[in-house]
Amino acid sequence: MKTGRLLAKNLGEMAAILPCAFILIGLFEAWVKRETVEKHLGEGAGWKSYLWVILLGGITLGPMLVALPVASALWKKGAALSVVTAYLGASAVCRIPMTIFEASYLGVPFTLVRYATAIPLVLLSSVGVGRALRDRMLPP
Template identity: 30%
Template sequence: MLTMIIISAALTFISLIVDSKKTIKGVKNGLIQFFKILPTILTVIIIISVVLHFVSKELLIEYLGENAGWEAYISAAILGSVSLLPGFIAYPLAGILVKTGVSYAVIAVFITTLMMVGVLTIPIEAKYFGMKVTFIRNALSFIGAVIVGAAMVLVYTVI
């Protein structure tokens, strides 16, 4: 992340040297857009924090473990859809779940829905793209995650 900040600062500085008026205008527009979306982002972050407080790692293991059967896939799809975690948290969490006995296929469904389906971000997405597009994108992403999970089941049962 520090590297990205340094690169962004350097490129902004170069842009400032090349055309200071356009750079200042671009930075102002970016800040205006940021402050417009900030209340919605903060609301989503608060909702996510509350949800993550109630969904512990132990609860995930209980509903996603080997003993859960097909319900593990359903649980993984639902939990992934309503959670919102950055990749640097999601992938280590997936590693922990695998070590506790959660299958790769269940992890695939969980991670795919986690990254592609955004139930908690529907208000933001609908505001910018409309409810119809938001619903279609989330539905197709959910179906895609289920297909990924089914493919993983086939791969790991054949091997």
């Protein structure tokens, strides 16, 4: 009984967010040229590509379920695996709406400590994960 009620509530929330999110992703894919992303996020695009994905992660709306298809789209457009991994991490760590909620309920110091720890760790581990798995992935 309670499960049914929770399911209905969760379904309602998802129904309000996800179709919009996927439409935005579809439009993003239609507008953003592969070459542009390749230039900024491709293999050998350098450290600046990580600034790009932190920015992109920050403006991502919605939970991991929304970030995953965006990451998949980036990967299909030719972004490096380490950069895609960094995007997934950044979208979990520095989403702007989430950060606003966090700082208002747990305080700005809490947010600052989390950023100072998580962002460097996300970037370092993404480079490692990208290098380790790059050649062992199925083609996107």
